[in-house]
Amino acid sequence: MPEESQRPRFSLRALREDEKALDTRASLADLETDIDYRRTFHVIGRSVLFVRYVWLRYVISFASHLARENLTIVLAPWIGKILIDHVVLGAPVEDATGYPSFLVPAIEMLEGASVGAILFWVVLCSVAGLVASLAHGYVMTLFDTRLTQSIAHLVRCRLFGGVQALPMTKLDDQPIGDSVYRVVNDTRVIPDVIGTVLIQPVSAVFAFAVALVTLQSAYSDSPVVAVFAVGALPMYVLVIVPFSRMLRRRSQAVIAAQSAFTSNIEEGMDNMLAVQALGATATERERFRKDSAESFKRIRFSGLAFDVAGTLLEIATQVMVWGFTVYVVAQVIFGGFSPGDFVVVLGYFALMREPAEKLAYLWIGLQGDAARARRVFAMLDAPPEAETGRSALPPIEAGVSFRDVGFVYPDGRRALRDVTFNARLGQILAIVGPTGAGKTTLAYLIPRYHTASEGQVLIDGHDVNDVSLESLRGQTSYVFQETQTVNESILENIRLGKPDANTEEVERAARDAGIHDFIVGTPDGYDTLLGTSTSKLSVGQKQRIGIARGLLKDSRILILDEPTAALDPETERHVVGALREAARNRIVIIIAHRLSTVALADHVVFLDDGRVMEQGTHAELMDREDGNYRRFVDLQTESVD
Ligand SMILES: Nc1ncnc2c1ncn2[C@@H]1O[C@H](COP(=O)(O)OP(=O)(O)O)[C@@H](O)[C@H]1O
Ligand SMILES: [Mg+2]
Structure with a gap:
């Protein structure tokens, strides 16, 4: 049957x-x-x-x-x-x-x-x-x-x-x-x-x-x-x-x-x-x-x-x-x-x-x-994140250098090869490139969220693999592509990386990130409770909370992963000004798409398919007649027109 x-x-x-x-x-x-x-x-x-x-x-x-x-x-x-x-x-x-x-x-x-x-x-x-x-x-x-x-x-x-x-x-x-x-x-x-x-x-x-x-x-x-x-x-x-x-x-x-x-x-x-x-x-x-x-x-x-x-x-x-x-x-x-x-x-x-x-x-x-x-x-x-560092990283005085760095994900996918560049204290370094180029992967290597498969990531000459994670991450702030909030007030959310910060410091960071006026405009102000997947804030507002967090935790290396992507031009100008100010005694590494953000960088690294295609100042790269960076920028300007 x-x-x-x-x-x-x-x-x-x-x-x-x-x-x-x-x-x-x-x-x-x-x-x-x-x-x-x-x-x-x-x-x-x-x-x-x-x-x-x-x-x-x-x-x-x-x-x-x-x-x-x-x-x-x-x-x-x-x-x-x-x-x-x-x-x-x-x-x-x-x-x-x-x-x-x-x-x-x-x-x-x-x-x-x-x-x-x-x-x-x-x-x-x-x-x-x-x-x-x-x-x-x-x-x-x-x-x-x-x-x-x-x-x-x-x-x-x-x-x-x-x-x-x-x-x-x-x-x-x-x-x-x-x-x-x-x-x-x-x-x-x-x-x-x-x-x-x-x-x-x-x-x-x-x-x-x-x-x-x-x-x-x-x-x-x-x-x-x-x-x-x-x-x-x-x-x-x-x-x-x-x-x-x-x-x-x-x-x-x-x-x-x-x-x-x-x-x-x-x-x-x-x-x-x-x-x-x-x-x-x-x-x-x-x-x-x-x-x-x-x-x-x-x-x-x-x-x-x-x-x-x-x-x-x-x-x-x-x-x-x-x-x-x-x-x-x-x-x-x-x-x-x-x-x-x-x-x-x-x-x-x-x-x-x-x-x-x-x-x-x-x-x-x-x-x-x-x-x-x-x-x-x-x-x-389950083996915890490997602590390979034997000594603490001394307070950073010089800068970050990548030497022929490569990275392969555990599934065998190669995300970076032969990446070499330097960033000095007092500089803003921009990492630019199309989606999937490996920008986030590259930035993750600095606080050792990932460990380089080849080459060396050096801070003041110390290989990041040789210093303790605590001393390394204590001196880095990372503003992620998507800002995650914790189930606490806005105040606590901003001072997540520096729990002992006082209200004035928090407010200053919030002002620099262009979010202070918004916060004081809400009924509960800094005491407003945020959930973990809150819809009380727009993406841009969350991002600014993230930036404020990064600015407040006053560490020598500040990494921002596409921080201005969701900001309106006016806020962006304001934030970029604050970053310029912050870079006076920091290394600011900023992953960005927008020309307006990138143009203020002291050094631009243009990444495509895991490789550094070009690097130099914005002006130098724009001078190259058929450079990748210039084409990338031109495309943006055209689409605006
Ligand atoms: N956890 C992962 N496992 C495997 N491949 C990944 C992982 N994360 C990212 N990738 C791949 O690595 C490449 C670079 O990703 P990413 O660094 O996020 O690029 P970008 O930030 O420039 O957009 C992409 O091809 C992506 O698909
Ligand atoms: Mg990314």
Whole structure:
């Protein structure tokens, strides 16, 4: 039947490929998403190591939980025995046997008591135990929340620092949404893993041991009881281990889908205007709907996988419980067990089997945690921007020189070759050329946002690779092509690079950048809050904020990437005047298109296709009859005419 054959058949390979594709979309910077056992133990181990920052509080919490669990284990089953032997069956307390030594004084107190009195004491003790246990639980919840949150906080801050320190080329491959997802969601598993690995198994094993010792001292002639209970753990291990890898895969698949739609939100909000203008809101919604539906599907699938694992554990449990119950019933009928023993032995069996079951469930849970923890460490381990500098760059006194500099992007694209020029303190250097010529790439080499592939970038004779990034960037201001604002007031936005600048300094910079009058004209003035993708400001206004920022941070090198592109002629003249003034004790490097901006430069470097085609003063270059620069300028003047 044609319809039948057209229906896509389920194929594991197609599923894997599908998942790899989504992993790639989630983050190109982190593609090794498969986790084998070695990696699993590795990330779990590293997560656990975070405990060292709060170890004392962990010890307190641990001891407290342990005490509570073991008190319950030691006392609870005997209450059942007292009830059945002395209340239900009415056997006299004097003849009682089989109680552990620590209970004997309490039992002796009950000697001669009536059935009603025994019942009263049993109920009273149980209620008191319950109240104490509830109160303890409440206090511990508060204590543990603080504990886990302080670890989560620590990991989050580290990871954010790690993301910030990524080199620019790596950041290009790392969607913001995925970073957000890692910092907000993935980091939360680290304290979970610590609890899962450090507290719960240890207390489970402890509980197991206490139950075993108590039981053996009471029923030393029936080793079968202990054998049954001890056998529970290997049984669970056999059931659960074959599933582990699959569970990790399912978890990773869910995370990738969720990270992808987090990125959808971020990108959609960031480009809202473009999306609306192009009438693409429906397309964007559909993209989001698809990714969200995919995540929904994967969550169900992963939930199913975890449920199947849980069901297998449950089946194993039932097999063990029924096998053991049959054995104990036989002992009561044919052997030496009293009906009270039936309760005690079954109770202890449960107390020993449960820790084993708990360990098995912990292991299941850890598989999902490992998938998230891997993402946290992958980002923490991503090599930060290489700090190759050994010494600090002394205050700049001479200038910047490029010597045969070439640059190739990681994808193999060459953006610059054989670039050589000099810029001196007190000069304005203009870098001119068509779009895609490599102007921005060139400027990025100075504060070492990128590192030159060939040749040398020298400042006062020091190779920028040999000086510390802090000293280098502390002496450079970079006004980017697109000014990004932070979620703060205009005042804070301007003094981003010099947080201790006073209001007068900020206002002076704003005046020089031609934005002061606009700011004081707004209702809130310098206190106006800007968002990150604010539409409160025009592109030109944002650009002027950027220029003010660059002027305020009073550093020796000021680089401006097409700063006047969106300015009206009058503002441009004003800003250019301010730059001229600023260049008196600075090196101003300005990437520009406009003749009016370029003409004021002391030196012009004309770049095309990554090469310096010509350089000299504006007048010198205009004198060349068929020079590239002159043609470039003529084209502009013609288009104005
Ligand atoms: N991250 C990148 N990876 C690969 N190629 C890039 C990257 N950034 C820019 N390029 C390429 O390098 C060339 C120069 O870009 P750029 O320096 O931004 O030019 P300009 O600023 O002169 O317009 C362009 O061909 C551009 O496509
Ligand atoms: Mg550019």
